[in-house]
Amino acid sequence: MEKQTYQSMNNSFKVNRRNFLKVSSAASAGLILGTPTLWAQDAQKQDKPERPKTNLEDALKVPKTKYSLPGAFPGKVVEIHNSGAMSEEKIDAEIVKQMFQSGIQKLTDQNLKKSFKLFFKKDDIVGIKVNPVGPGLISTRLELVDAIIDWLVENGIKKGNIIIWDRFDYMLTDAGFTTERFPGIGIEGLQTMDETAAEGKAEDDSHWLKPDGTHVSAENFDMDVYYWADVEGPKDDKPYLNQHVFNGKYSYFGKLLTKKLTKIINVPVFKNTGNGISMATKNLGYGAVCNTNRLHRPLFFDVCTEVLAFPVIRDKLALNITDGLRAQYDGGPSQNANFAYIYNTQFFATDPFALDMVCHNLMVQKRKEMNVNVNEHPRFTEYLRYAERLGLGIANPKKISHIRA
Amino acid sequence: MKKKALLLSFVLCLSLDCKAGIILPDDNFVPGWTTSGKTLRFVGTDLFNYINGGAELFREFGFKELLVQGYRHKDNEMVLEVYQMDSPEAALGIYLMKCGNETPIEKITARNSANKYQFTIVIGSYFIQVNSYAGDEKLIPIMTILAQQTLKFIPKERPVKLLDNLPKENLIPGSELIVRGPYGLQPIYTFGEGDILQLKSEIFGIVSDYKDTNLGNYTLIIINYKNSEDALLAYRNLLMNLDPYLEVLGQWEHGFIVKDFQKKFGLVNLNDNFINIKIKLSEKPAVIIDK
Numbered sequence: 074m075e076k077q078t079y080q081s082m083n084n085s086f087k088v089n090r091r092n093f094l095k096v097s098s099a100a101s102a103g104l105i106l107g108t109p110t111l112w113a114q115d116a117q118k119q120d121k122p123e124r125p126k127t128n129l130e131d132a133l134k135v136p137k138t139k140y141s142l143p144g145a146f147p148g149k150v151v152e153i154h155n156s157g158a159m160s161e162e163k164i165d166a167e168i169v170k171q172m173f174q175s176g177i178q179k180l181t182d183q184n185l186k187k188s189f190k191l192f193f194k195k196d197d198i199v200g201i202k203v204n205p206v207g208p209g210l211i212s213t214r215l216e217l218v219d220a221i222i223d224w225l226v227e228n229g230i231k232k233g234n235i236i237i238w239d240r241f242d243y244m245l246t247d248a249g250f251t252t253e254r255f256p257g258i259g260i261e262g263l264q265t266m267d268e269t270a271a272e273g274k275a276e277d278d279s280h281w282l283k284p285d286g287t288h289v290s291a292e293n294f295d296m297d298v299y300y301w302a303d304v305e306g307p308k309d310d311k312p313y314l315n316q317h318v319f320n321g322k323y324s325y326f327g328k329l330l331t332k333k334l335t336k337i338i339n340v341p342v343f344k345n346t347g348n349g350i351s352m353a354t355k356n357l358g359y360g361a362v363c364n365t366n367r368l369h370r371p372l373f374f375d376v377c378t379e380v381l382a383f384p385v386i387r388d389k390l391a392l393n394i395t396d397g398l399r400a401q402y403d404g405g406p407s408q409n410a411n412f413a414y415i416y417n418t419q420f421f422a423t424d425p426f427a428l429d430m431v432c433h434n435l436m437v438q439k440r441k442e443m444n445v446n447v448n449e450h451p452r453f454t455e456y457l458r459y460a461e462r463l464g465l466g467i468a469n470p471k472k473i474s475h476i477r478a
Numbered sequence: 479m480k481k482k483a484l485l486l487s488f489v490l491c492l493s494l495d496c497k498a499g500i501i502l503p504d505d506n507f508v509p510g511w512t513t514s515g516k517t518l519r520f521v522g523t524d525l526f527n528y529i530n531g532g533a534e535l536f537r538e539f540g541f542k543e544l545l546v547q548g549y550r551h552k553d554n555e556m557v558l559e560v561y562q563m564d565s566p567e568a569a570l571g572i573y574l575m576k577c578g579n580e581t582p583i584e585k586i587t588a589r590n591s592a593n594k595y596q597f598t599i600v601i602g603s604y605f606i607q608v609n610s611y612a613g614d615e616k617l618i619p620i621m622t623i624l625a626q627q628t629l630k631f632i633p634k635e636r637p638v639k640l641l642d643n644l645p646k647e648n649l650i651p652g653s654e655l656i657v658r659g660p661y662g663l664q665p666i667y668t669f670g671e672g673d674i675l676q677l678k679s680e681i682f683g684i685v686s687d688y689k690d691t692n693l694g695n696y697t698l699i700i701i702n703y704k705n706s707e708d709a710l711l712a713y714r715n716l717l718m719n720l721d722p723y724l725e726v727l728g729q730w731e732h733g734f735i736v737k738d739f740q741k742k743f744g745l746v747n748l749n750d751n752f753i754n755i756k757i758k759l760s761e762k763p764a765v766i767i768d769k
Binding site: 118119122161209316347348403407409410411412443447448449450451452 | 598
């Protein structure tokens with residue numbers, strides 16, 4: 074770095090009075106608009122990169138059902154806060170349960186039994202999609218999942234028809250979602266991944282790669298139900314294949330969703346991803362399909378809308394409950410204890426897009442409070458408005474009913 | 479066979495290089511604490527296999543190498559991460575992005591921010607994190623020793639003076655940041671698509687917030703390009719490819735004023751090697767321009 078030659082903008086604008094052009098609203102007649110012709114030869118307007126094509130149209134062709142998004146309560150978001158639910162040291166399962174029950178009833182304006190009937194039948198196979206990233210610190214609280222299971226079982230769903238799921242099996246284990254902790258409840262990861270091999274700790278790929286060159290979890294994905302995007306996953310990249318099961322242009326949905334589950338309860342965590350949020354729509358958008366890393370750069374948040382437009386989610390997603398008992402305002406989506414905090418809040422909605430819009434705005438508020446830079450540019454919520462245009466949810470804050478208790 | 483031999487020599491080379499560089503604390507750095515697993519080394523794009531989200535920022539800032547070593551004592555675990563960046567400025571840039579509100583521990587002889595979960599440290603071209611996932615206050619002394627022993631082997635380097643170039647008057651302490659591309663810029667402001675300011679992971683921009691009793695708080699970004707030609711090219715690129723949410727209200731030969739979607743104002747000025755930018759201004763600036 075050269076010796077200091079910086080100067081403040083104030084200094085840079087010191088001028089000789091005779092030779093100035095004053096630019097202000099009052100002197101707008103003196104403005105030079107447009108690019109000076111001198112520059113026109115060099116300065117190039119860059120074409121915005123074309124958005125990769127996807128097979129969204131396939132999803133939109135399928136007629137909606139009475140269960141389709143945005144569900145029974147479009148645009149309605151219930152926020153329940155109880156400062157006694159959790160401290161750094163312990164969690165009060167009873168209060169967590171009360172919050173859950175209160176949230177459901179405020180969402181439906183009915184008691185728990187009638188609420189259940191709005192969303193489920195007794196023979197439903199219900200998948201509870203948790204978020205196990207950041208185990209123990211910011212993963213979905215086990216006690217909240219307990220409360221959900223109790224409600225389902227009390228209203229007639231067999232324990233064996235409840236499955237706690239995520240994309241990665243080892244993450245579920247790390248976060249405490251085990252058969253020992255949840256006896257009788259199914260625990261399923263859509264795929265495995267050999268962390269040891271991915272991190273270069275082992276040369277042995279046999280834990281994830283079959284002799285025929287396919288991933289051991291390949292059969293867990295439904296080759297007939299997929300999100301296609303005109304973006305290639307990298308070829309000849311073992312770590313990628315280990316983590317994403319497939320490369321190429323197809324992101325297949327897990328067979329758990331396409332063949333088994335009849336309803337989904339989505340239980341993400343209140344946390345950020347960069348300048349945006351990683352909550353309800355991202356928990357499913359990037360959690361229900363494989364081969365996702367290729368999508369981050371060109372499509373990122375749009376995936377959170379488009380994957381949810383497929384009937385396999387659109388028509389099965391009954392409830393979204395964002396776990397904000399402990400939240401994280403920066404450093405996400407991975408855990409970062411520097412930015413985790415006790416929030417003691419749960420959010421409820423059938424409409425994941427309205428829910429994410431409310432939570433995004435709350436996240437912006439929190440980041441400002443904590444003096445973290447936050448860019449409020451509309452691009453970070455555009456995917457929610459996109460969902461509204463597709464009829465999947467409500468994103469316009471004026472149409473969202475945000476109820477706090 | 480030849481391929482295997484090549485691979486083996488490569489691995490050996492990595493291992494030697496590892497030892498020739500910094501030395502990570504070994505078994506019994508505190509009695510009873512032992513290393514857990516072998517030292518992992520990530521270079522270049524390997525980093526994506528270690529960091530779940532966020533590797534792009536490190537790469538943009540000039541990431542060279544990461545060493546990761548776990549430590550264990552009974553049920554307690556810690557993980558030491560030592561990132562080597564391509565310059566002290568790059569290491570400081572990452573540190574400022576990651577440290578949050580700084581809460582330093584005096585016993586650590588380098589700039590740091592520490593709590594029971596994580597120590598974040600910067601020294602020379604190195605960015606270091608000591609992670610204790612249990613978050614146990616009792617482990618803070620162990621984390622401190624681990625950090626101290628790591629720092630012993632970090633080579634001394636020139637101090638970073640980059641941020642000295644920010645005007646001091648009315649600067650809001652703790653708001654200083656460094657950017658080197660679009661990922662760093664993302665939480666600050668959207669000027670347009672991609673590397674709109676043409677920082678190219680080479681040029682550093684310095685950023686800070688300022689108090690202004692008349693205009694409210696605003697953010698200042700100063701970028702010193704290698705020469706005036708590069709600065710001019712970047713300025714033209716910015717102007718030609720401005721984000722559609724930014725409305726140009728006024729423009730002159732080497733500067734322009736914009737209004738953003740929040741009805742706040744921005745002022746961009748090209749001055750020799752520099753692009754100076756003020757954003758988030760509450761009032762439209764009345765600017766006197768040297769014609």
